Amino acid sequence: MADTLDARTLPLDETSRSALDERGLAYRLIDHADGLVLDAWSRAVHRGFTHGEMPAEEVAEWREPMSWRRLLGVYDPTVPQADLPVATLSSWVAPMSVPGGELPMWAISTVTVAGTHRRRGIARSLLEAELRDARAAGVPIAGLTASEATIYGRYGFAPATTIATWRVDTGRAAWRAPDAPGRVQYLDREAAAALMGEVHERTRTARLGEIPGWPRRWRGRVALAEKKDEEVVTVRYVDESGEPRGVMAYRIEGHAEEDGRGVLTIRYLVADDDVALAALWRFALEHDLVGEVVAPMRPVDEPLPWLLDDPRVPVSSVTDHGWLRILDVPAALEGRAYAASASLVLRVTDPLGYADGTWRVEIADGRASVASTEDEPDVELSVLELGSAYLGGFSLAALSAAGRVAGTADAIGALDAALRVPRAPFLSIVY
Ligand SMILES: CC(=O)SCCNC(=O)CCNC(=O)[C@H](O)C(C)(C)COP(=O)(O)OP(=O)(O)OC[C@H]1O[C@@H](n2cnc3c(N)ncnc32)[C@H](O)[C@@H]1OP(=O)(O)O
Structure with a gap:
C-alpha cells in the first residue's frame, strides 16, 4: 500500500466547530509542539475513562504514541480546570489488512467526554466530524475498538472481527x-x-x-x-x-x-x-x-x-473486537480480493449518506467492479451489515437469518461465497 495519509495535516471540521461554538465550547486541534496542552489532553483522556489523576510518568509516556495521531479536544472556558478538555478524540490513518492486500482505515481512538458534560451531543459532534474528515480525505473505511457495544452503531460502525x-x-x-x-x-x-x-x-x-x-x-x-x-x-x-x-x-x-x-x-x-x-x-x-x-x-x-x-x-x-464503518462502497469493495465470482445488484442504506446507494457488483477473477445503478436490488442491507460482512468475519446468511439482510437466497449465497476467507479476521490490539 502507498504511504498512508498523515491525518495531522487535515483542518478542523467547520460544521462541528461552529455547532460546538454556539454552545460556548471550543473545538480545537491539539498542537503537538505544546507540551502543556498535549499533557493536559492526555490527563483528560485518563479522567474520561473513569480514572483519577494520571501519574506524571504516564503522562510523559503518552507523548510518543500521541505524537503521530491527530488529536482533538473540546474546551469549556467556564470550568475551573479550563486547560483540561471536556472531550477528546484521536485519529490516524492505518493500513488495514484485507483479502489480497491493505486498505487505508481511519482509526478512531481515545473518545471521551467528561462526566460533567455527557449526553449533550458532544461525542456525536466529534464522531460525525471524523466521518466527514475521513470521507473528504478519501479514506474508504473507518475503524475503532469499542468500550461499549451500544455507542457506535448510530454512526454506522459494526463489529467486523472477533x-x-x-x-x-x-x-x-x-x-x-x-x-x-x-x-x-x-x-x-x-x-x-x-x-x-x-x-x-x-x-x-x-x-x-x-x-x-x-x-x-x-x-x-x-x-x-x-x-x-x-x-x-x-x-x-x-x-x-x-x-x-x-x-x-x-x-x-x-x-x-x-x-x-x-x-x-x-x-x-x-x-x-x-x-x-x-x-x-x-x-x-x-x-x-x-x-x-x-x-x-x-x-x-x-x-x-x-x-x-x-x-x-x-x-x-x-x-466482538474490531468495528468497521464503510465510507465509500465502491472503494471498499474494489479494494479487497474475493474467493468466488458473483454478479448482483446490492442496495446499501446509510442514514448518514456515505454508503447509501444501489450498486451493480461484478466479481470476476478475484476482483470486484462496482458501479452505481438504477436496477432493482438482489441483496439489501444497511451499512452495518456491510461492515460486519466486509472482512468475511460474519456471513450474510447468518445476518439474513436475523432479518438484517434481504434478498434472494441465490444472490446472498453468491455474495457470501465471494466474501469467504480462509481464517477468521483478527485484530490483536486494542486502540
Ligand atoms: C473508540 C473509543 O475510544 S471507545 C471509548 C468510548 N469512551 C468511553 O467509554 C469513556 C466513557 N464514556 C464517555 O466518555 C462518553 O459517555 C461517551 C464518549 C461514550 C459518549 O459521550 P456523550 O457526549 O455523552 O455522547 P452524546 O451525548 O453525543 O450521545 C450521542 C448518542 O449516543 C448515546 N450514547 C452515548 N453514550 C452512550 C453509551 N455509553 N451507551 C449507549 N448509548 C450512548 C446517547 O444516548 C445519544 O443517543 P442518540 O442517538 O439518541 O442521540
Whole structure:
C-alpha cells in the first residue's frame, strides 16, 4: 500500500466547530509542539475513562504514541480546570489488512467526554466530524475498538472481527502435536517488547483486520508501560537455526506454590509460523505449578483444540473486537480480493449518506467492479451489515437469518461465497 495519509495535516471540521461554538465550547486541534496542552489532553483522556489523576510518568509516556495521531479536544472556558478538555478524540490513518492486500482505515481512538458534560451531543459532534474528515480525505473505511457495544452503531460502525478468551485445564491437556524442533528461551522484557513489534509487523498482513502496532503497545504487554506492578515473564521461541520466531508474555497468579494450581494468563503471544505458535502454547500448558491457562484476545480459530489429545479441553468465549464503518462502497469493495465470482445488484442504506446507494457488483477473477445503478436490488442491507460482512468475519446468511439482510437466497449465497476467507479476521490490539 502507498504511504498512508498523515491525518495531522487535515483542518478542523467547520460544521462541528461552529455547532460546538454556539454552545460556548471550543473545538480545537491539539498542537503537538505544546507540551502543556498535549499533557493536559492526555490527563483528560485518563479522567474520561473513569480514572483519577494520571501519574506524571504516564503522562510523559503518552507523548510518543500521541505524537503521530491527530488529536482533538473540546474546551469549556467556564470550568475551573479550563486547560483540561471536556472531550477528546484521536485519529490516524492505518493500513488495514484485507483479502489480497491493505486498505487505508481511519482509526478512531481515545473518545471521551467528561462526566460533567455527557449526553449533550458532544461525542456525536466529534464522531460525525471524523466521518466527514475521513470521507473528504478519501479514506474508504473507518475503524475503532469499542468500550461499549451500544455507542457506535448510530454512526454506522459494526463489529467486523472477533476475539476469543481461551481457557485450558492443564491437568487434562495432553499434548498431541509433534515436538517443535527449536527451543523456548527466557528473554528480558525490553527485548521481548521489541521482538513483539518485529513479529507483529512481519505477520500482520496475514491476518485480516490487523493494523500496525507501536512501541508503547508492546511495552504495555510486558508491563513496562501501563499496569507496571504486574509480574510479567517473557519467553521467545527460536527455530533450529537460532532465529527468533515467536514471543510470549505471561503472568502467573494464584497459589501456585501451595496447591500447584496457579493460573497462567497469556498477555500477548505472536508468532511467525504455526510451529512457533504451538511451541509457545505448549510451554504455557506444560508449565509447572499451573492448573489453568487463560488466553484473552486470541483468534477464535486458534489451532489449540487440534494441538491436544482431547479437543474438548480448551474452551473459548467469543466477543466482538474490531468495528468497521464503510465510507465509500465502491472503494471498499474494489479494494479487497474475493474467493468466488458473483454478479448482483446490492442496495446499501446509510442514514448518514456515505454508503447509501444501489450498486451493480461484478466479481470476476478475484476482483470486484462496482458501479452505481438504477436496477432493482438482489441483496439489501444497511451499512452495518456491510461492515460486519466486509472482512468475511460474519456471513450474510447468518445476518439474513436475523432479518438484517434481504434478498434472494441465490444472490446472498453468491455474495457470501465471494466474501469467504480462509481464517477468521483478527485484530490483536486494542486502540
Ligand atoms: C473508540 C473509543 O475510544 S471507545 C471509548 C468510548 N469512551 C468511553 O467509554 C469513556 C466513557 N464514556 C464517555 O466518555 C462518553 O459517555 C461517551 C464518549 C461514550 C459518549 O459521550 P456523550 O457526549 O455523552 O455522547 P452524546 O451525548 O453525543 O450521545 C450521542 C448518542 O449516543 C448515546 N450514547 C452515548 N453514550 C452512550 C453509551 N455509553 N451507551 C449507549 N448509548 C450512548 C446517547 O444516548 C445519544 O443517543 P442518540 O442517538 O439518541 O442521540
